Amino acid sequence: MTSFNESAVGIAHVYRGTFVHSTYHKAVEILEDRLLGVDTEGKIAFIGSGKEVDSLSQKWGFEALAVTQLGQHEFFMPGMVDTHIHASQYSYAGTALDLPLLQWLNMYTFPVEARFKDLDFACNVYTHVVKRTLRNGTTTACYFATIHTDASLLLGQIANDFGQRALVGKVCMDTNNFVPHYKETPEESEGETKRFIGELLKKKYPLVRPVVTPRFAPSCSSALLGHLGEIAQNNHLHIQSHISETKEEVKLVKELFPDYDSYTDVYHRHNLLTDKTVMAHGCHLTDGELKLFRETGASVAHCPNSNISLCSGMLDVRRVLNHKVKLGLGTDVAGGYSPSMLDAVRRTLDTSKALTIQDTQYHTLTFEEVFRLATLGGSQALSLDEHTGNFEVGKDFDALRVNTDAAGGPIDLINHGEEPKVLLEKFLNLGDDRNIAEVYVAGKRVVPFVDRP
Numbered sequence: 001m002t003s004f005n006e007s008a009v010g011i012a013h014v015y016r017g018t019f020v021h022s023t024y025h026k027a028v029e030i031l032e033d034r035l036l037g038v039d040t041e042g043k044i045a046f047i048g049s050g051k052e053v054d055s056l057s058q059k060w061g062f063e064a065l066a067v068t069q070l071g072q073h074e075f076f077m078p079g080m081v082d083t084h085i086h087a088s089q090y091s092y093a094g095t096a097l098d099l100p101l102l103q104w105l106n107m108y109t110f111p112v113e114a115r116f117k118d119l120d121f122a123c124n125v126y127t128h129v130v131k132r133t134l135r136n137g138t139t140t141a142c143y144f145a146t147i148h149t150d151a152s153l154l155l156g157q158i159a160n161d162f163g164q165r166a167l168v169g170k171v172c173m174d175t176n177n178f179v180p181h182y183k184e185t186p187e188e189s190e191g192e193t194k195r196f197i198g199e200l201l202k203k204k205y206p207l208v209r210p211v212v213t214p215r216f217a218p219s220c221s222s223a224l225l226g227h228l229g230e231i232a233q234n235n236h237l238h239i240q241s242h243i244s245e246t247k248e249e250v251k252l253v254k255e256l257f258p259d260y261d262s263y264t265d266v267y268h269r270h271n272l273l274t275d276k277t278v279m280a281h282g283c284h285l286t287d288g289e290l291k292l293f294r295e296t297g298a299s300v301a302h303c304p305n306s307n308i309s310l311c312s313g314m315l316d317v318r319r320v321l322n323h324k325v326k327l328g329l330g331t332d333v334a335g336g337y338s339p340s341m342l343d344a345v346r347r348t349l350d351t352s353k354a355l356t357i358q359d360t361q362y363h364t365l366t367f368e369e370v371f372r373l374a375t376l377g378g379s380q381a382l383s384l385d386e387h388t389g390n391f392e393v394g395k396d397f398d399a400l401r402v403n404t405d406a407a408g409g410p411i412d413l414i415n416h417g418e419e420p421k422v423l424l425e426k427f428l429n430l431g432d433d434r435n436i437a438e439v440y441v442a443g444k445r446v447v448p449f450v451d452r453p
């Protein structure tokens, strides 16, 4: 039930139509002809039957005529959660996919990221990535920025200005043999991380939080990892990094950290594995490492476009879920070339089917399961599911108004009276931003963009 005082918080909007979401027990739950009320704080105040419009309008004090009615081929679904995206790498998305990870970082990534010292350059790229992801239905994004504190703060400001829910990480790295000007000393990295966290929190952006961001073990000394673990622990902060993306990287970590049992153990012994940690990729994690994820509550960001584009590996999502490790989806721009979570959904299904081609006994993921990973699963992976991820009374209204029959859109031949589940499947497989008529974050309509072009 609602936790707030009903008389103190009014109803701001009421929507009537089909709502499609996931619950902890059901991958897809279809709620037909429902009325959903959003209060003035952007939270879901009630969900009732459309037939009860008169009694609900009396109880909650809204005009029955003020209800927004969805069209026949429309539905609301929860906003999607991108659990891993490099905002800074959006500048070269769609290119540079011809090298394996470690060479790719040296050749393309580090030289580009070094440019974010220039705040004008940063502002342009960050504005584009926030707008593009919002327009594609990403209501929550967990961002890597670069090592530059002021540019990272700017990313937080831009996410706030456009109304996106975001975790923003100033990247930390004190090891870089290939592009030596793109690194910090351990003292700089520690000090600038503290400044970043302090200044971002001081802004009191309602939906933007800092996340402690060691790039990955090969870019960080043990001293730096230790400092970052301590900062996260002392301030109860989120943590993000990369793990076991490629076999070559796992081998390198073994050489760099010979006294540790595994790659996961490196992070664990620096206090970087907590229930607010999200680690990208994890393609080559062992059962023992997944057990450590489960025990600590750390989660995996599955980035299938990137895993295929850089030939890194194919994560066995079913195995991760069987270990009861939390898992969300990530675009991993620009290792992944698409900023759209719909692409992440499709690539997740493709990878699962590729694993099925290799082993016909494999338990292929269903589109319903992948829908959950893109929404509720992502919010769980980021430990934000108290606030977002599905349509539960008391949660923030983070939602996409999907119109499968949008004029000029990519979906043809929708039958009259088509089942909502079929509309969802068509949208996930064929849809794009033309089908996302509106995007809401914490009750506020953030797409279409109003004040800005």
Ligand SMILES: Nc1nc2[nH]cnc2c(=O)[nH]1
Binding pocket: 086, 101, 105, 109, 215, 216, 242, 245, 306, 332, 335
């Ligand atoms: N895909 C990817 N993997 C990484 N590992 C360390 N840094 C990165 C990065 O920027 N992208």
Ligand SMILES: [Zn+2]
Binding pocket: 084, 086, 242, 280, 332, 335
């Ligand atoms: Zn990444």
